[in-house]
Structure formats: C-alpha cells, structure tokens
Amino acid sequence: MKAWRALGAEFQKVLTTRMWWLLAILLAVYVAFMAGGLGALFTWLAANPQDAAESGGAPLPSMDLAPLLYSFASTIGYVFPLLLGALAVTGEFRHKTLTPTFLAEPNRSLVLAAKFVSGLIVGALLGVIAYAVSVGSGAAALAGFGLETSLDSSDTWAVIGRGVLAMALWGGIGVGLGVLIPNQVAAVVIVIAFTQFLEPILRFAASLNEVTANIGRFLPGAASDALVGASFYSIASFGGVELLEWWQGGLVLFGLAVVLAVIGGATTWRRDIS
Amino acid sequence: MASGIPIEVSGLTKRFGPVTAVEQLSFAVQPGRVTGFLGPNGAGKTTTLRVLLGLERPTEGTATFGGTRYGALEHPLQTVGAALEADFHPGRTARNHLAVYATASGIPKPRVDAVLEQVGLAEFGGRRVGGFSLGMRQRLALAYTLLGDPAVFVLDEPINGLDPEGIKWIRVFLRNLAAEGRTVLVSSHLLSEVQQSVDDVVIIAKGRLVKTGTLSSLELDAAPRTIVDSPDREALRAVLATAGLDFTEGRNGFIVDEPDPGRVGHAAFSGNVELSSLHRLKSGLEESFLTLVGEQDDAGTPPDSAPPVHSATPEGAPPPDSTPPDSAPPVGNTPDEGGAR
Numbered sequence: 093m094k095a096w097r098a099l100g101a102e103f104q105k106v107l108t109t110r111m112w113w114l115l116a117i118l119l120a121v122y123v124a125f126m127a128g129g130l131g132a133l134f135t136w137l138a139a140n141p142q143d144a145a146e147s148g149g150a151p152l153p154s155m156d157l158a159p160l161l162y163s164f165a166s167t168i169g170y171v172f173p174l175l176l177g178a179l180a181v182t183g184e185f186r187h188k189t190l191t192p193t194f195l196a197e198p199n200r201s202l203v204l205a206a207k208f209v210s211g212l213i214v215g216a217l218l219g220v221i222a223y224a225v226s227v228g229s230g231a232a233a234l235a236g237f238g239l240e241t242s243l244d245s246s247d248t249w250a251v252i253g254r255g256v257l258a259m260a261l262w263g264g265i266g267v268g269l270g271v272l273i274p275n276q277v278a279a280v281v282i283v284i285a286f287t288q289f290l291e292p293i294l295r296f297a298a299s300l301n302e303v304t305a306n307i308g309r310f311l312p313g314a315a316s317d318a319l320v321g322a323s324f325y326s327i328a329s330f331g332g333v334e335l336l337e338w339w340q341g342g343l344v345l346f347g348l349a350v351v352l353a354v355i356g357g358a359t360t361w362r363r364d365i366s
Numbered sequence: 367m368a369s370g371i372p373i374e375v376s377g378l379t380k381r382f383g384p385v386t387a388v389e390q391l392s393f394a395v396q397p398g399r400v401t402g403f404l405g406p407n408g409a410g411k412t413t414t415l416r417v418l419l420g421l422e423r424p425t426e427g428t429a430t431f432g433g434t435r436y437g438a439l440e441h442p443l444q445t446v447g448a449a450l451e452a453d454f455h456p457g458r459t460a461r462n463h464l465a466v467y468a469t470a471s472g473i474p475k476p477r478v479d480a481v482l483e484q485v486g487l488a489e490f491g492g493r494r495v496g497g498f499s500l501g502m503r504q505r506l507a508l509a510y511t512l513l514g515d516p517a518v519f520v521l522d523e524p525i526n527g528l529d530p531e532g533i534k535w536i537r538v539f540l541r542n543l544a545a546e547g548r549t550v551l552v553s554s555h556l557l558s559e560v561q562q563s564v565d566d567v568v569i570i571a572k573g574r575l576v577k578t579g580t581l582s583s584l585e586l587d588a589a590p591r592t593i594v595d596s597p598d599r600e601a602l603r604a605v606l607a608t609a610g611l612d613f614t615e616g617r618n619g620f621i622v623d624e625p626d627p628g629r630v631g632h633a634a635f636s637g638n639v640e641l642s643s644l645h646r647l648k649s650g651l652e653e654s655f656l657t658l659v660g661e662q663d664d665a666g667t668p669p670d671s672a673p674p675v676h677s678a679t680p681e682g683a684p685p686p687d688s689t690p691p692d693s694a695p696p697v698g699n700t701p702d703e704g705g706a707r
Contacts, residue, residue: 093472097469097470097471097472098470100469100470101466101467101469101470104462104465104466104469105455105458105466108458108459108462108465108466109455109457109458110457111457183455187453187454187455187456188451188453189453189454189455191421191450191451191453192453192467192510193467193470194420194421195419195421195442195443195446195448195467196442196443196467196470196471197442197470197471198420198436198437198439198442199437364416364421364422364423365416365421365422366412366413366416366421366422
C-alpha cells in the first residue's frame with residue numbers, strides 16, 4: 093500500500109514537469125532523423141549496389157537492414173532515459189524538494205526504491221516512443237526502396253521488445269547515477285561525457301586487443317547493444333568484437349543500475365537534509 | 367484530526383563536525399496553544415526543527431510528537447504539518463505540487479483544492495510555482511501543512527516575506543488552529559512578528575535554551591526608563607549630565623536610565639531648560655527578548671543597557687528609529703540579524 097503510494101507520487105513527479113516531454117520530443121526527432129535519414133542512405137546503398145560501388149561506397153555486410161535501423165532507437169537514444177532518471181533525483185536535491193518528500197514519506201529507502209521503479213517505467217515509456225519513431229521512419233525508408241521491412245518477423249519484434257527493456261534499464265541507471273552524484277550539473281556532464289565521448293572511445297580502444305575486447309564487452313553501451321541484439325555500432329567500427337549474450341547484457345545493465353542506486357542510497361541519500 | 371499531541375524535545379544536541387548547533391535543549395510544546403520558538407538567526411531554531419522532523423539526525427537526545435519520533439509516525443502528514451524553508455520545483459503547478467504529496471500520503475485529491483482555497487490560492491492552483499511571489503510561496507507551504515488535517519503544526523519563519531495583509535491573515539490562521547486544540551509551534555527571529563499570536567515562548571540563543579514560559583512572563587524586570595526631549599538639546603544634555611543621570615541620545619530625545627520621569631523633570635526645571643516631551647519608556651517585550659538572547663558571556667551587562675553615551679552620538683551608538691513606548695532602543699544586539707525583514 094505504502095509502496096504503491098510512493099511509486100504513484102514518484103511517477104506523478106516526473107509527469108508534472110516539462111522535462112519528460114521535452115526529452116521525449118528531442119528523442120523522437122533525433123531517432124527519426126537517424127533511422128529515417130541513415131535508413132534512406134543504407135537502403136539506397138543496398139538497393140543499388142552498382143551505383144554504391146562506383147561512388148566508392150563500402151559494400152555493406154549482407155545482413156538484414158530492418159532490425160539495424162529500428163535499433164537506432166536505443167543505440168543512440170539510451171542517453172535520454174539516462175538523463176531523465178538522473179534529473180529526477182538531482183532535481184530533488186537542486187530544488188530542495190527532498191524536504192517535503194521525506195516529510196510525506198520518512199522511509200527514505202522506500203522513496204528511493206519507488207524512484208528506481210518509476211525510472212524503469214519512464215525509461216520504458218521513452219523506449220516505446222523511440223521505437224515507434226524508429227520503426228515508423230525506418231520501415232518507411234525500407235518500403236520506399238522496395239526492401240523487406242521485416243515487420244512480420246518475430247525476430248524483429250524481439251529486437252524491439254529487448255530495445256524497450258534496454259531503455260527501461262537505462263532509466264534505472266539514471267536514477268542510480270543521480271543518487272550517487274546529486275549535483276545536477278555534475279551528473280549531466282558525466283552522462284553526456286561518458287555516453288558521447290568516453291564510452292565510444294573506450295569501446296574502440298578495447299576492440300584493438302583481444303584481452304581488452306573481452307573487458308570492453310562489459311561497458312554499459314556494449315552491454316546495451318548486446319541486449320538489443322542489433323546495433324549500428326556492431327557494423328560501423330566494432331565488427332570484429334563479439335558481444336555478450338542478450339541476457340548477459342541485460343544483467344550487466346540491471347546490475348549497474350542496482351549497484352549505483354545502493355551505493356548512492358547508502359551515502360548521499362542518508363545525509364541530513366538541510 | 368488526531369488531537370492533543372504535544373511536542374517533546376529532550377536533551378537534544380546536534381553537532382556538525384566541530385560546530386555545536388544545538389546543545390542539551392529540552393522543552394515541551396502544548397496542544398491548544400500557539401508557541402513561539404524564538405531566537406536570533408543562527409541560534410539553532412531551524413536545526414532543532416529539522417531534527418524534530420526527522421530530516422537531520424540528532425547527535426544526542428530525542429525530539430518526539432507525543433513520544434513518537436517523526437520517522438516512526440504511522441501517518442506523518444496526517445499527524446504533523448510542517449513548513450520549513452519554502453522550496454518547490456519551479457516548473458510544477460501549485461496544485462500538482464500538493465497532489466504529489468497527497469498521493470504519497472494517501473490523502474484524497476479533493477483535499478488539494480480545499481487547502482488551496484483555505485490559504486487563498488484557489489485561483490493560482492494551475493500556475494507554475496516559479497512565478498510565485500515569496501508571499502504566495504509561504505501560503506503554498508502552509509497549504510502543504512494543511513493537507514493531512516494534522517494535530518500538530520511546525521512552521522519555520524512563516525511570516526517572513528508576507529505583506530501586512532498576509533501577516534494579519536496568518537495571525538488569525540494560527541489563533542484558529544490553536545483554538546481547535548492543535549499544537550502550533552512557530553519559529554521567528556523577531557518577537558514583534560509573533561507576539562500578537564503566541565501564548566507561550568521558547569527562546570534559544572547559541573543553541574541553548576534561555577527561556578521557556580508564557581508570553582506575559584517575558585515582561586521581566588528590564589528597568590523602565592524615561593524619555594525626555596527639549597527644543598534646546600545641548601542645554602538639556604548639560605543639565606542631565608550635571609544631575610548625574612546616565613542617558614543615551616535617540617532621535618526623539620534622550621533615553622535616561624531613570625524610572626521616575628519626575629526626577630528628570632526636576633533636573634530640567636532646576637536648570638531652566640524647556641521640555642517638549644517627558645514620559646516613561648516602558649520596558650517592552652522585545653527589549654526583554656533582546657536581553658535574553660544577547661551576548662551571554664557579557665555576564666550582567668545585557669547589551670541594550672550598554673555603556674551610556676554622554677556625548678553626542680553622530681555615528682556612535684545607533685539611535686533608535688523611533689521611540690514609541692514599546693520600541694527597543696539600540697539595535698545591534700543581534701549581530702547576525704542582518705536587518706529584519
């Protein structure tokens with residue numbers, strides 16, 4: 093009963109400010125641009141191999157384009173649930189709303205657990221939006237060039253389902269990160285720097301050597317791609333690196349989210365609120 | 367509403383590293399009365415309230431609501447309504463702000479509009495709090511306290527930032543809560559701000575209790591003095607000095623350390639000095655208050671009876687702004703006050 097109320101309140105907190113739909117719109121535009129735009133380019137390359145070869149384009153690996161395009165939603169979109177989760181926690185510190193929050197529910201662990209679960213749910217919501225856009229624009233690009241959209245294949249839907257799950261887990265990781273690093277500016281900088289620069293560089297560097305490649309598979313972005321099971325990155329530059337099994341990738345993400353939240357919950361979350 | 371829940375603070379100590387914010391503080395707040403929790407800024411009022419509300423952990427001692435710690439209350443918002451520093455998410459509307467915490471506490475939704483109405487914010491419920499004035503934020507903070515119809519109210523500086531109409535309104539509001547049998551604890555750094563609303567006072571300074579009792583018990587023995595003025599102040603100054611009276615100069619005349627205006631009048635008469643005013647300056651509550659919270663290591667010399675100045679005071683001891691009967695003469699007793707607002 094109490095847990096339901098706490099979850100309801102956390103959910104309400106996210107939905108009663110503008111941040112979630114601002115991020116949702118940005119995410120949709122970004123994904124539409126990437127899945128639709130790059131989708132059109134790839135499908136053109138795939139549909140006209142001769143022209144592509146003449147213009148110096150690299151021949152694409154012969155693989156099903158559809159899941160690749162659809163998975164853009166989480167491959168590039170995972171930063172959005174991550175940000176939203178982090179902002180949901182750091183916003184409470186920044187605006188000092190932890191005071192009314194803890195007055196209404198003094199059990200801080202319960203509040204954090206509710207935040208974590210609401211982070212998962214809101215992440216899944218962003219995932220549904222992102223996949224709706226990527227499937228819509230990607231399928232339009234494929235159909236436009238008369239290619240297979242694969243929407244009748246259960247494998248495709250499995251990719252979409254695991255993609256939504258990945259987005260949900262990123263929401264939880266965001267909450268964990270936010271509670272570990274309550275300074276909003278610091279948290280946002282870390283999210284952007286890690287996802288946009290550090291992790292891609294690390295993944296590339298790790299892929300150069302077999303030993304580090306095995307470690308690199310456990311990087312959160314790589315684990316996320318493994319969970320989804322299709323990724324632009326896997327053909328772009330890391331083709332040689334074997335990803336984890338999808339369920340292993342999911343466990344890595346879930347474990348990361350829980351570890352961050354537990355450490356944060358035992359430190360910053362316990363402090364005096366002043 | 368559960369009723370008759372006292373606030374009990376016992377042996378409370380709170381240290382922040384080497385700094386002791388509150389030391390061995392004990393007091394009780396009774397239901398059906400408005401209690402003023404008073405002390406200068408930095409005296410430890412907010413720290414005490416935050417410990418009481420479970421937001422900070424005490425170093426020693428306890429603070430309870432009828433024996434139950436805040437964190438152990440079965441229904442916190444339905445038992446205690448607390449307004450601390452008025453902080454809100456600026457992007458959330460007033461109604462949604464309240465709705466979030468109503469959800470968390472299992473308080474039915476219609477209550478949100480009822481409390482907005484009660485604090486006079488009914489028409490602003492759909493507006494984002496970021497655009498609210500300080501006074502409106504204070505009212506919204508009060509609306510939050512009312513959500514659960516609690517038996518106990520804990521309000522930290524609720525009058526801060528209110529306009530005169532708002533101040534009048536909150537006085538009636540506090541009186542009504544107490545009349546309904548609720549326990550009301552209101553903190554302030556200015557006695558004058560709350561003296562029309564409180565029945566009891568708990569006064570702290572530097573983290574320690576200095577006084578607890580009824581408001582009237584505050585009218586202590588801060589010696590009454592005489593205020594006197596003349597069209598010819600220099601002549602009056604000379605006469606008073608000749609008569610051996612200690613005095614300070616204020617804007618409306620000299621404040622003489624002499625309870626009997628007759629003696630002052632006699633001195634002027636003997637010196638042939640015309641007087642334009644002569645009356646007794648009753649020691650005010652505020653004065654007693656300032657004496658209590660003044661520098662305590664200055665044993666025996668409360669700061670407002672500081673060394674009388676015999677010479678003119680161009681920019682020496684700051685003269686009182688005015689000298690109506692209740693005014694406290696020299697300010698500057700509360701160094702960290704930073705100007706009352």
